[in-house]
Amino acid sequence: MGTREIVSLQFGHYSNFIGTHWWNIQETGFGYNGTESSEIDHDVLFREGLTVNGQVTYTPRLLLVDLKGSLGTLSEQGNLYEPLVDPSTADTNWNNKVEVYTSTTEIKNQFQEELYKTKNPREIFKKSFDFDNNVKVWSDFLYSRFHPRTTNIVSEYSHKQSSCFEAFAQGTELWRTQKFLETFSDKIRNYVEECDSFQGFHITLDATDGFSGLSSSCIQYIEEEYEKKPILAFPVIPSHYSDDKGIMSEPHFPNSFRVMNLAFCFDALNEHSSVFVPLCTGSDGWIQPRTKIEFNHVTYDHKLYYHSSAILAAALDTFSLRYRMKTHSYTLKDLCADFTTNSRKVVAASVCLPFSINEDSDFISCLDKWEGPLTKSITPNCSIGTDKLLQMFTLRGIPETRLKNQLSENKAQRHMPAFHCNSINEMLNFYLSCNYFYTLSSVTNVAKGVSVRTPFPHFFDDSVGANGNICATPRKKDLEDIPILAGLHSGSCIGDMIESLHSETKKIKKLDVGQFSKTGIEMQEISDCFDRLLDLTECYEDNYL
């Protein structure tokens, strides 16, 4: 069997931030020199294309949706397949007067400007740019180039007035317009038609605004149209809202709307997706993701989408590796089948970035000295325990040579029980079996780390050395690839998470429910949806097994 292709969809601005980082991570990690053959099959997410002029292109198999005005300097069609038409010479098919309305031209930031001019885009890695202050929209740090099909703009709502596309029902209504029902679904079909052994869909979606409804409708459509094809959905919650005033979060509008959107989104995903993984860099995420999750050796500002989305993207790129490898025959469908026993469709994710291994240490000693859980949960309101789990870890960036000290120099290692393990995979499995109870784990490992080259944020502290390991002396060179561990988990913790969402819905004031209903949902439907959430928690009770 050849490549098993995946089609990716991104709905919403924060999803596009994550997506942009994800595509950047992959493209900056490509080995172009041809000396190293990658373990990862990039054709799973990318496609080869051909322009009319006969030029070969390699672009993400992606469709993204965002609101009008969110693209910045990126043109909707992209300039990969054809140059932009100059408005002064454009053919208008009109013999009389033509009025030209020009919006203020967006100015490319330094990064985009240099990327546009350079002949060898990989030179850009050596430079540094002030992304922290300059990134306003996701296209500002986009390294990848897109297929003309990729970008879809919702012209009904504007990005700049952030508060208008904010209810689930607005999204479902939008799906029924011709633009989506015909044009967008046709684009999905065009991608799928090209694939020889299509394995399924990756869908990243903003779960707290109108995009929750749009994507839910889309997922329902996909489920009907491409039956049997698995849909792995990632509902995401932004790391920060601009209306967060720092005081205690009240269950008022617009917070109440967010909670209700989440509830409807989870309900729809549970119905129509195969597996879904809620993601957020805040640990208490329903109303306002206030407490940010801290990672060792990383100083990031959760108010910057540019930062927080990078962490989620690195995690996504890592735990999705399992079904993107050249050697494995494991597919997205297998993953969905494995996780959905007892109709448990919600899965939690966790990450350890960077996977901190000391420069002079071996994997065996690193695990030996490790305290606490290996990874941190990036699913909001979900603390992953060590008990009764089904989990899947992916470790990258630790080559087999770092496994243990083969020479007899290190006596201490010889006495460790894990010394008999002969591969990273085996050892991590052994570690997991010792530290978790009644748990089914599986491990994937890849020797090459995750690429953190520019435009990835430089938020690692100085003790992370150039090779990504923890060093005693501050690093001098730029980081390239770093080790990372990410996992997917299913267990009773998920039930707690959904229950916390349900109890949040109970706090919403009647007035706000009424307003939400005015956007196009029956009151009865709202309370039914909340009740179904409660039913859902039952699937995750331990005695259920």
Place this chain on the structure above:
Amino acid sequence: MSAISLLNPKAEVARAAQALAVNISAAKGIQDVMKSNLGPKGTVKMLVSGAGDIKITKDGNVLLHEMQIQHPTASLIARASTAQDDMTGDGTTSTVLVIGELLKQADIYVAEGLHPRVLTEGFDKARLKTLEILDNMKIPIEINKDSLLDVARTSLRTKVHAELADVLSGICVDAILTIRKDEKPIDLHMVELMEMQHKTATDTQLVKGLVLDHGSRHPDMPKRVTNAYILTCNISMEYEKSEVNSGFFYKTADEREKLVKAERAFIEERVIKVIELKKKLCDGTDKTFVVINQKGIDPMSLDMFAKEGIIALRRAKRRNMERLALACGGIAMNHLNDLQESHLGHAGLVYEHVLGENKFTFVEECKIPQSVTILMKAPNKHTLAQIKDAVRDGLRAINNAIEDKAVIPGAGAFEVTAYKELMKYKETVKGKPRLGIAAYAEALLVIPKVLATNSGFDAQDTIVKLQEESGLNPEPVGLDLTSGEAINPKDFGIYDNYVVKKQIINSCSIIASNLLLVDEIMRAGLSSLKG
């Protein structure tokens, strides 16, 4: 003091005359924006985004959206114009103009102390009378190529330049006449609109068959066949791993292999069934076989088909299943049990056209095609979008004419006549409402006035000329946009849709009346919530 101010001191309130002034100025504002669009001599708008994307439009709706009009009154008018578009596909600019003008005229009387309620009474009377006038002016038509061409041309010449409009109207009329069956209503979905970024706009053509936006995915499949059987089906021909043999669960690799084989055989059986039928029907004759599937076909199945010289297409559009059955005959199959010749369609020619990475498959020379494709060509995306909008409107205009079985003389003739008749009618009405009727009649004249202005003539001059001519001549009198003289639109084949005018009269009167009767506008509460 408004009651709401007691409850919510932050509420903004505008009352009575002030409220009316707000509404009228908004209506005037959007009228000004749209004015220059009207008619075949109006201006086309080119919108250039900050990143350089181009959009070309004359469609009032698109403009209203693009300009991000936030004013609630303006958005109410915009919605009326959207409704107009949904109902009839034309007349969006006229709607905005007439609503704006009705309010402008009303403003004059209200300023003199007339109560808006009295005016709206007059509006309502005038509306009923105008509908009557409209009915009297109806010109019944024979459904044939010439009469439909006139309607299509009138509509399309306001969207694209004359040369292209003539090409497109011919295509649209042909398309509709081909798929029309007796007296049954026409399903416009049975005209497929396919875009091809290639050549120029005037190369747009009608294909009496179907054009699919994908091709075969096997190098050995024929690229062109003649005299072909067409099997349309919705049957998965790709092997999919079932969930049982995945992940943690299978015991040995052998066991798994066996399962895979058994499942694979199941798919193969389907392919073999199709191949058997092909062998039965085509072997030894000059006939060929094409499979068009809504579901997937995997490389192994494609390979089996290719060995038999069968063209197989996968993942066809859902709607194309229906279209194919209408274009070529046959039935879209959901299973392959006892598959027979009668289930198959027929096409004289099937071939593939490749443009870069895009493939197109033409299914042509069908016997009695009841579904056709308009293949739109243009060198770039924005032109394609423009043509697509135009073709859609053209098809709607023709369809309207067929449903109405009548047309209305265009070029402002209806408005001029309506003015004349309304002024006569006014004399028969007693009391103040007659002022409303006068205002209404005056407002309708905005259409010929703007047509004249857009063509570079003096509005007053033209109106006087038209009214004089109309007073002498019982025939409808319209405006010739090239000479500025009065003409009979019938002589020039300028016809509008009856239903478009009817919808304009109805919706404009109602919206304008509603806006007039508003005597308090307030903004309070959840301001960020839409609608």
